[in-house]
Amino acid sequence: MRNILEIDGVKAVVSFDPELNLLRGEFLGLAGGADFYAASVSALKAEGKKSLKVFLDVCREKGIAPYRSFSGRFNVRLKPETHEAAVLAAAAADKSLNDLVEDAIAKVAQVSEAPKLQPVTRPARKAPDVARWVMDVAGTRGDAAFELVDIADFKLPLLDEPVPPSMGQYSKPHTKAWAAKIEQYDGFVFVTPEYNHGTSGALKNAIDYLYREWNNKAAGFVSYGTTASGARAVEHLRLVMGELQVADVRAQVALSLFDDFEGFTTFQPRPQHEERLTTMLDQVVAWSRALQQLRVAA
Ligand SMILES: Cc1cc2nc3c(=O)[nH]c(=O)nc-3n(C[C@H](O)[C@H](O)[C@H](O)COP(=O)(O)O)c2cc1C
Numbered sequence: 001m002r003n004i005l006e007i008d009g010v011k012a013v014v015s016f017d018p019e020l021n022l023l024r025g026e027f028l029g030l031a032g033g034a035d036f037y038a039a040s041v042s043a044l045k046a047e048g049k050k051s052l053k054v055f056l057d058v059c060r061e062k063g064i065a066p067y068r069s070f071s072g073r074f075n076v077r078l079k080p081e082t083h084e085a086a087v088l089a090a091a092a093a094d095k096s097l098n099d100l101v102e103d104a105i106a107k108v109a110q111v112s113e114a115p116k117l118q119p120v121t122r123p124a125r126k127a128p129d130v131a132r133w134v135m136d137v138a139g140t141r142g143d144a145a146f147e148l149v150d151i152a153d154f155k156l157p158l159l160d161e162p163v164p165p166s167m168g169q170y171s172k173p174h175t176k177a178w179a180a181k182i183e184q185y186d187g188f189v190f191v192t193p194e195y196n197h198g199t200s201g202a203l204k205n206a207i208d209y210l211y212r213e214w215n216n217k218a219a220g221f222v223s224y225g226t227t228a229s230g231a232r233a234v235e236h237l238r239l240v241m242g243e244l245q246v247a248d249v250r251a252q253v254a255l256s257l258f259d260d261f262e263g264f265t266t267f268q269p270r271p272q273h274e275e276r277l278t279t280m281l282d283q284v285v286a287w288s289r290a291l292q293q294l295r296v297a298a
Helices: 041-062 080-092 097-109 127-138 173-183 201-208 231-243 272-297
Strands: 003-007 010-017 022-027 036-038 187-193 217-225 246-256
Touching (some): 003 041, 080 097, 187 231, 187 272
Antiparallel strands (some): 003 010, 022 036
16 A cells, blocks of 8 residues: 655655655646655655645646546456456446446545545536637637636635635645636636526635635626526626626626527527627726736735
């Protein structure tokens, strides 16, 4: 059994390197990052902390999501007799072979129902299609640069910072990575669904994680939903923006699940939405530019 160290919320495997006569640490679940070495456990922890910081700084500079994403697909090689026994066991349990393997691995890996650093967004969410359309329209403009930020990539658990974000004492790597991302921008276009007359818990949670990084910036909204096309989710977000000192523009885009998603599924926005989106982007770009002055002065 290998030893596991937790450094700033990220797990690392510890082994002994006989050639170097040193302990070796290797982070798990990061999208990259170097191994780290030291002569004692306490020195290894300190080295790991340094190495993690360097990696997160590089990710921040390059705009890369720091955590590795897992596809859930990999090849497994079994002995033929194990394969046969598994097929028989799956049939006896009235399960697919895939489910049998998944259950067995989950048991050994002790996967809990809601593991930490697991995306908290809905699996079949419509936001990526809507956000892609916003990016396509924004990409035709020459007055500002736009980037797509998907909260799912940051795998934020339910807010787990011990100190309120307005104090600016972020302690977890996922918070630091999220803060570094949001800090880069002058303004935002939030794409939100309507859940029970508000925004989604996942978006609210991601917003709640930070404070200063939102302040004195501009925002516009694109919503989608059924009866009110997500308008109530935007009203909810406007209240939140006030507390975060975000200047939210008037124009907004409200997409209807009935009229802008064929069969409630395939996103096909009616043509009039593009004009509305352009007006909203005009306002967000103008206010984002104006508010830069305020942040420089602060
Ligand atoms: C938990 C939940 C609550 C919802 N509540 C509302 C609602 O109050 N008003 C509305 O117009 N649509 C509501 N809907 C419909 C969603 O807006 C619609 O399913 C949308 O596609 C969800 O966004 P998503 O696909 O990004 O998860 C709700 C959906 C869910 C899953």
